[in-house]
Amino acid sequence: MSFEKLGLIKPLLSAIKELGYEHPTTIQQRAIPLVMAKSDIFATAQTGTGKTAAFGLPILQRLRKVNVDENRAVKAVILSPTRELSIQIFEDISNYAKHMKVECAVLVGGKDIETQQRILKKGIDIVIATPGRFLEHVENGLEVNSVEVFVIDEADRMLDMGFTKEIRKVHPLLPKRHQTLLFSATYSEKVRKLSRLVLTKPAFIETSKKNSTVDTINQTAYLVDTHRKAELLAYLIGSRNYPQVLVFTRTKVSADTLFVELQKDGLKCGLIHGDIAQGKRLKTLAQFKEGKIKVLVATDIASRGLDIEHLPYVINYELPSVAEDYVHRVGRTGRAGRNGEAISLIDIYEKFDIREIEIVIGQKIPQETVEGFEPDPSIRRKDIQETSLKSEHKKPNKKKERQYNKNTSGLAKAKKTTKKRKTTKRDAK
Ligand code: AMP
Numbered sequence: 001m002s003f004e005k006l007g008l009i010k011p012l013l014s015a016i017k018e019l020g021y022e023h024p025t026t027i028q029q030r031a032i033p034l035v036m037a038k039s040d041i042f043a044t045a046q047t048g049t050g051k052t053a054a055f056g057l058p059i060l061q062r063l064r065k066v067n068v069d070e071n072r073a074v075k076a077v078i079l080s081p082t083r084e085l086s087i088q089i090f091e092d093i094s095n096y097a098k099h100m101k102v103e104c105a106v107l108v109g110g111k112d113i114e115t116q117q118r119i120l121k122k123g124i125d126i127v128i129a130t131p132g133r134f135l136e137h138v139e140n141g142l143e144v145n146s147v148e149v150f151v152i153d154e155a156d157r158m159l160d161m162g163f164t165k166e167i168r169k170v171h172p173l174l175p176k177r178h179q180t181l182l183f184s185a186t187y188s189e190k191v192r193k194l195s196r197l198v199l200t201k202p203a204f205i206e207t208s209k210k211n212s213t214v215d216t217i218n219q220t221a222y223l224v225d226t227h228r229k230a231e232l233l234a235y236l237i238g239s240r241n242y243p244q245v246l247v248f249t250r251t252k253v254s255a256d257t258l259f260v261e262l263q264k265d266g267l268k269c270g271l272i273h274g275d276i277a278q279g280k281r282l283k284t285l286a287q288f289k290e291g292k293i294k295v296l297v298a299t300d301i302a303s304r305g306l307d308i309e310h311l312p313y314v315i316n317y318e319l320p321s322v323a324e325d326y327v328h329r330v331g332r333t334g335r336a337g338r339n340g341e342a343i344s345l346i347d348i349y350e351k352f353d354i355r356e357i358e359i360v361i362g363q364k365i366p367q368e369t370v371e372g373f374e375p376d377p378s379i380r381r382k383d384i385q386e387t388s389l390k391s392e393h394k395k396p397n398k399k400k401e402r403q404y405n406k407n408t409s410g411l412a413k414a415k416k417t418t419k420k421r422k423t424t425k426r427d428a429k
Contacts, residue, residue, distance in 0.1 A: 011099035025050035072123030073146035110278035131166035
């Protein structure tokens with residue numbers, strides 16, 4: 001399958017070629033004709049599958065703006081959960097539209113609203129926004145009567161972040177006969193409920209197994225004692241000459257601590273989490289993309305919006321508190337068919353968490369040790385006792401344990417049980 005066969009117009013084909021895309025990815029092959037045919041879509045697609053182009057290219061094709069057009073009106077609205085992701089989508093769509101006369105604007109919180117209003121006054125065809133800021137603009141007079149396409153990207157994340165009310169508010173503001181495209185990494189009940197509200201006779205696209213990780217990612221877990229994790233991380237980066245690594249922690253506090261430790265080890269690091277000002281976050285991200293920073297320490301806030309080309313390594317310094325977030329974290333590597341490596345440093349407390357993750361992704365993650373960093377067996381015994389006495393949420397769920405044990409023979413069956421999983425979200429963002 002080629003992009004030409006999908007019937008894309010010349011300006012788009014040239015832009016894609018310049019970006020080095022040779023063939024459409026699966027989601028692009030399936031979504032592009034449907035979007036062009038004005039069908040509503042419900043697509044479950046993993047991160048890194050090329051879904052931005054899957055909706056971006058046919059939207060641009062539908063606008064067909066090759067010549068200068070003085071009468072601009074907002075024709076497409078793309079909502080995404082985070083500022084970083086919105087900016088990423090804006091950059092991608094602007095790249096695809098480089099040979100067209102299409103104007104895009106990104107409207108995210110944390111940026112001056114009046115500057116955004118001035119941009120909107122010039123006439124915009126495509127708006128990419130976070131839900132809250134988009135509604136603010138509508139309340140301030142942004143005209144949405146001409147909207148033809150409405151995209152809800154990363155719907156599951158958006159609902160998890162509490163944007164349900166905002167999305168429900170946006171939908172009735174748009175013209176009755178608009179097309180809605182809903183993309184979600186997971187197929188949760190919440191997402192299905194939203195889909196029933198916003199979609200009309202949608203075409204379903206499922207490009208991957210639910211919650212499975214991308215095939216091109218090589219996943220390993222290294223067993224290590226908690227107090228030696230930072231040392232092991234620095235050792236791995238140094239001894240294996242990792243050129244660029246994205247390191248995830250579970251909390252802001254551990255991200256801060258790790259950042260300081262790695263700097264002490266002489267590594268050029270950046271830090272991104274929810275308490276860091278937006279401007280600083282974007283600057284750090286840009287430095288990381290340019291290769292000025294070797295190690296980027298981040299909490300899960302960064303795991304969705306980041307798109308760094310050829311990112312070869314993701315390290316989970318701590319496993320996420322929500323097993324599904326593992327998929328999003330490791331999805332930062334192995335993008336669009338490239339190979340990547342995801343390493344998880346797991347201590348005794350996390351041995352149960354990794355089982356949950358294995359159930360969710362439907363694969364076993366090989367557990368290894370690094371010479372010189374083998375866990376101390378005496379600490380292990382003591383910690384297991386303390387864990388089972390003190391930490392109720394870390395106790396393995398008996399039902400899930402049984403399913404896990406069936407894993408090698410019946411992973412598909414085991415995955416069904418995760419629907420009922422209840423996990424507490426702590427201060428991850
Ligand atoms: P996305 O899933 O939209 O975040 O895309 C992930 C990455 O894949 C981005 O860096 C895109 O530029 C890239 N990409 C998207 N489509 C293709 C394609 N057909 N061939 C190669 N790379 C692509």
